[in-house]
Amino acid sequence: MYKILEKREIAMRNTWYKVHAPHVARKVQPGQFVIVRAFKNGERIPLTPVMWDREEGWIVLIVFTRGKTTARMAAELREGDGILNIAGPLGNPVEMKKFGKILAIGAYTGIVEVYPIAKAWQELGNDVTTLHVTFEPMVVLKDEMERAVGRHILETVPIDMTKSFPENMKNVTKRLTEKARELLEKEEWDLVFMVGPSGDQRAVFEVVKEFGVPMKADLHPIMVDGTGMCGACRVTVGGEVKFACIDGPEFDAYKVDWDVLISRSGYYTDMEMMAMQEYMKALQGGGQ
Amino acid sequence: MAVKRRIIKERVPTPERPPEERVKSFVEVNLGYTFELAVKEAERCLQCPYDYAPCIKGCPVHIDIPGFISKLVEYRDDPDRAVKEALNVIWACNSLPATTGRVCPQEDQCEMNCVMGRVGDKVNIGKLERFVADYAREKGIDEELLFEMVPRIEKKGQKVAIIGAGPAGLTAAGELAKLGYDVTIYEALHEPGGVLMYGIPEFRLPKSIVESEIDKLRKLGVKILTDHVVGKTVTMEELMKEYDAVFIASGAGTPRLVDAPGINLNGIYTANEFLTRVNLMKAYLFPEYDTPVKVGKKVIVIGAGNTAMDAARSARRFGVEVTIAYRRGPEDVSARVEEVEHAKEEGIKFVYFVNPVEFIGDGNGRIKAVKFEKMKPLDERDGRGKRKIVGTGEYVTLEADTVIIAIGKHPNRLIVNTPGLKVERGKIVVDENLMTSIPGVFAGGDAIRGEATVILAMGDGRLAAKAIHEYLTKKRESKNA
Ligand SMILES: Cc1cc2nc3c(=O)[nH]c(=O)nc-3n(C[C@H](O)[C@H](O)[C@H](O)COP(=O)(O)OP(=O)(O)OC[C@H]3O[C@@H](n4cnc5c(N)ncnc54)[C@H](O)[C@@H]3O)c2cc1C
Ligand SMILES: Cc1cc2nc3c(=O)[nH]c(=O)nc-3n(C[C@H](O)[C@H](O)[C@H](O)COP(=O)(O)OP(=O)(O)OC[C@H]3O[C@@H](n4cnc5c(N)ncnc54)[C@H](O)[C@@H]3O)c2cc1C
Ligand code: SF4
Ligand code: FES
Numbered sequence: 001m002y003k004i005l006e007k008r009e010i011a012m013r014n015t016w017y018k019v020h021a022p023h024v025a026r027k028v029q030p031g032q033f034v035i036v037r038a039f040k041n042g043e044r045i046p047l048t049p050v051m052w053d054r055e056e057g058w059i060v061l062i063v064f065t066r067g068k069t070t071a072r073m074a075a076e077l078r079e080g081d082g083i084l085n086i087a088g089p090l091g092n093p094v095e096m097k098k099f100g101k102i103l104a105i106g107a108y109t110g111i112v113e114v115y116p117i118a119k120a121w122q123e124l125g126n127d128v129t130t131l132h133v134t135f136e137p138m139v140v141l142k143d144e145m146e147r148a149v150g151r152h153i154l155e156t157v158p159i160d161m162t163k164s165f166p167e168n169m170k171n172v173t174k175r176l177t178e179k180a181r182e183l184l185e186k187e188e189w190d191l192v193f194m195v196g197p198s199g200d201q202r203a204v205f206e207v208v209k210e211f212g213v214p215m216k217a218d219l220h221p222i223m224v225d226g227t228g229m230c231g232a233c234r235v236t237v238g239g240e241v242k243f244a245c246i247d248g249p250e251f252d253a254y255k256v257d258w259d260v261l262i263s264r265s266g267y268y269t270d271m272e273m274m275a276m277q278e279y280m281k282a283l284q285g286g287g288q
Numbered sequence: 289m290a291v292k293r294r295i296i297k298e299r300v301p302t303p304e305r306p307p308e309e310r311v312k313s314f315v316e317v318n319l320g321y322t323f324e325l326a327v328k329e330a331e332r333c334l335q336c337p338y339d340y341a342p343c344i345k346g347c348p349v350h351i352d353i354p355g356f357i358s359k360l361v362e363y364r365d366d367p368d369r370a371v372k373e374a375l376n377v378i379w380a381c382n383s384l385p386a387t388t389g390r391v392c393p394q395e396d397q398c399e400m401n402c403v404m405g406r407v408g409d410k411v412n413i414g415k416l417e418r419f420v421a422d423y424a425r426e427k428g429i430d431e432e433l434l435f436e437m438v439p440r441i442e443k444k445g446q447k448v449a450i451i452g453a454g455p456a457g458l459t460a461a462g463e464l465a466k467l468g469y470d471v472t473i474y475e476a477l478h479e480p481g482g483v484l485m486y487g488i489p490e491f492r493l494p495k496s497i498v499e500s501e502i503d504k505l506r507k508l509g510v511k512i513l514t515d516h517v518v519g520k521t522v523t524m525e526e527l528m529k530e531y532d533a534v535f536i537a538s539g540a541g542t543p544r545l546v547d548a549p550g551i552n553l554n555g556i557y558t559a560n561e562f563l564t565r566v567n568l569m570k571a572y573l574f575p576e577y578d579t580p581v582k583v584g585k586k587v588i589v590i591g592a593g594n595t596a597m598d599a600a601r602s603a604r605r606f607g608v609e610v611t612i613a614y615r616r617g618p619e620d621v622s623a624r625v626e627e628v629e630h631a632k633e634e635g636i637k638f639v640y641f642v643n644p645v646e647f648i649g650d651g652n653g654r655i656k657a658v659k660f661e662k663m664k665p666l667d668e669r670d671g672r673g674k675r676k677i678v679g680t681g682e683y684v685t686l687e688a689d690t691v692i693i694a695i696g697k698h699p700n701r702l703i704v705n706t707p708g709l710k711v712e713r714g715k716i717v718v719d720e721n722l723m724t725s726i727p728g729v730f731a732g733g734d735a736i737r738g739e740a741t742v743i744l745a746m747g748d749g750r751l752a753a754k755a756i757h758e759y760l761t762k763k764r765e766s767k768n769a
Binding site: 023024027032037039041042043044068069072084085086087088089090224225227228229230231232234235236241246257259260263264267268271272274275278279 | 476477478513514515516521522541543551552554555557558560561565569570573574577579580582652653700702
């Protein structure tokens, strides 16, 4: 059991959990993740330590409410409760070196995963610009980002209530690629780095490719164990099958087979929707 | 005991749930003996003398088989006493009898050698072992034995770290704790048990049994740290500094994939992913349990070992058509005989001499069919005694909307990458005492063998415990001297 020291909603659908997990806090490096299992009948999901304190033994997770697991976490976990399991840190830290001028992009809650990486790169003497594109009510870590890096650019998109969520998401993708293009046209970059939905990562990559700037992407395939045991997270990179949890999660965007990644990420969507609907019904019916 | 013994040729059968009923659930298939039936079966044993008894020689950990069987007959009027005495005999060599009684390939080990086989059926040693363990657990007799054992333990004041809570690690932990060492197991997953928890399905090995075996270790004072991945959460170097000895029992957890186009199509699972979703995460109870799994209408399982059988029978329980596709012939199937029979009874089809060469998608990223090359056997045999096979250049395509790959596994890479640790072809190299190239670091189980069996892993756990005990005794003595 890992005790929740603090929990609050920091933006629409974004919850902040400060959790006691000394085994993770003492070792975690930017770029790594943990696997969380919050409930007895729950799923194992990957999340990213955003901040940590090695002495006090806590980590901060910022979680976007997406499907049933993350919705349950938001609805059912209280301060003082425990999270059943937090395994990690897992995956490889990002490369810590002087790249020069870096554009680090986060779409939606992806920016929280960019935060520790961008901060560390900046501290190492890189000139880091972060770009965060999201819906207006979902802005997170604005002040922290501004303090951590050379320049933080925030682009928000209003939610159009007359349109469906996927329609709205298209507007974010559009703004993301436009803004990336603008920055690439105006300035010289040594590296682009990005976290966000695979579809958006690919859309940005298509733009970056035109400019020939090196790009790294933090990939988010579906994971189960996170230790290289199950093979669920396999991705094709440079024609080879790699396991994102132990070979990644960060890869050269030029080598990733984006079609396979995007297709595999959506495999359970129908079942996830069903689980979510049943959960919502149960919630409205007065709990399970 | 009675000198003139009537030889009973036939085995006393154990009741099993009928196939029609069991393909619908994950409840255990074999129901095991009652005390009366167990005694009847025990009476069939000829009580070969200990030095001769071929069953003991066939057992990788040399359980005194006639010894434990005789207790059941000797104390037949006092079932509790009979079981307690029998369990005591078994525990001298094997601390997880409820598990091994269920999953050991007895037909290739103890039972293969049983003298009764010359006149009739071999003694059903596996089911007798299982009976003793189950009865003892249900009646709390194992707790009683343990309770008598714990106060006699003399603390050694030395610490041992064990990596992995599978059968090898659990066994070593138990033995070392009994010897008075301070033992901590580091386990990557959220539940200890290794393959026993995430691999072998509930209908073959109920999880509550594994849990109760692990509970006993905790009562012996063993600490288990779940969610701790060695190589990430703690490094080998840190463990070596903090502990007096380390035992690596991390198993062979990395799945091997078929090197063929289309391997990343949706609907192609590794057996590990499929079984982990189904067993450990209970995906068969989705959406009550949150982890999904997709089982199509036509499932092809590639491979024919225990893993393949477990994957196939688990898939079958979703009410779908399942075919096992194997590149060799029926005589080379490596799964336990009982499981193969159960699989056939449950309506699983077997196709032999086919090797996958391409996974064909439906155009939307999902698997639709598998293209196989037909193989043919040669007269030559390979190193493992299996017949060599060659491709024929002819192909066959079978439809499938779910494919499960069960063609073997490699040891976990996170540990194998430790500097100074000698590794050959992915397996950790050890000497006859199971010590690795790093002094004070031992290894056993699937991590050194590749894929083996539960009992061999446990045998390694015992041997390692003994070797670690000797190593640490010397260390203690040289410190005191
Ligand atoms: C390395 C890594 C780090 C991550 N860090 C964060 C983070 O810091 N904050 C955050 O909000 N999210 C993070 N995610 C994403 C997070 O894991 C998913 O949002 C979460 O699993 C969704 O679970 P759900 O049950 O609520 O949604 P579901 O309804 O189950 O799924 C919705 C979608 O989430 C994705 N998803 C579902 N299950 C998994 C899984 N087991 N592994 C990976 N993706 C899955 C799929 O694309 C799926 O279609 C990270 C993912 C990865 C791989
Ligand atoms: C589906 C299936 C069915 C089987 N059926 C049978 C059968 O019927 N009979 C039989 O005799 N054998 C069977 N086997 C084989 C048998 O289960 C194995 O040989 C045995 O479990 C090996 O034991 P082990 O302790 O070496 O490793 P494992 O059982 O693999 O345990 C290793 C443990 O180490 C943990 N670990 C790995 N890496 C790390 C790390 N870096 N840090 C911390 N922990 C780590 C893993 O999570 C795991 O819990 C089967 C195997 C499978 C997969
Ligand atoms: S070989 Fe068979 S008959 Fe002889 S002791 Fe062993 S189990 Fe009994
Ligand atoms: S998540 Fe299982 S291998 Fe990566």
